[in-house]
Amino acid sequence: MMLRVLALSLLCWISTPAWAGSLSWVTQERWVTVNRVIDGDTFTTRQGEKIRLLGINAPEIRHESSRAEPYGETAKETLTKLITGKQVRLGFDQETIDKYGRTLAHVYLRDGTWVNGEMLRLGSAFVYTFPPNVKSVEALIGFEKQAMSNNIGIWQEKRWQVLKPTELALDLLGQFRLIEGEVKVSRSANWAFYLGELAVSVPKKYRAYFANWRNVRSGERVIVRGVLRMTKQGQWFVSLHTKSDISYTK
Helix, strand or coil: CHHHHHHHHHHHHHHCCCCCCCHHHHHCCEEEEEEEEEECCEEEECCCCEEEECCEECCCCCECCECCCCCHHHHHHHHHHHHCCCEEEEECCCCCECCCCCEEEEEECCCCCEHHHHHHHCCCCEECCCCCCCCCHHHHHHHHHHHHHHCCHHHHCHHHCCECHHHCCHHHCCCEEEEEEEEEECCCCCCEEEECCEEEECCHHHHHHHCCCCCCCCCCEEEEEEECEECCCCCEEEECCCHHHEEECC
8 A cells, every 4th residue: 555655656746847846946956858949049848848048149030020130040950959859957047037937047968068158159149148147157258259259150140240339220229239349438427438429338236246347448449248229319328237248359
């Protein structure tokens, strides 16, 4: 009788979806088996869990409501070759679930390959990270710079190449871009500066992530990253979220 009870309990445990129960389960490193790659930064497991690669963003594939971005299908193919059907290890940062219910994770192959970094190294994605999930951002930036310097993958496409402030145009509004220019600092703003006509600032809620960061100086050349937006008055602006959203060029 006791054996029957134990067997029934085990069967119920196996039948329960892996993500059911307490949220603490999601925060622990674990192994999953990849079922299907959705695009260049998202996949599902055989248990039905949807995983979003943390800290990166790949070009979009075609959806019902939007067109594919340049290199979107290639990025999907790259991730498919890397992980489909394989067991991968999930690692986590501070926030583990996004607003769409996807699990946010760093993904590792059996041989130790860090999939998030590999997608960047191969030029199949760009760094896209937000507080509080910032613990690996410097390493991610390093992989991205390697691909940029080698001019591979997305960095060969006009859509993803670094912009100059003079190249701002309305069809770029809402895009996440890298912009390079010469700094012009306003005396009245410690957390803001200009690159040509582009206003760059650090909102108050993100300033805690700029520890040990020095303010930029007029005349320096920098690259900033962020979503291009415009005020009602027609002023272009970008908001920085971490100190890795700005880098200095020689």
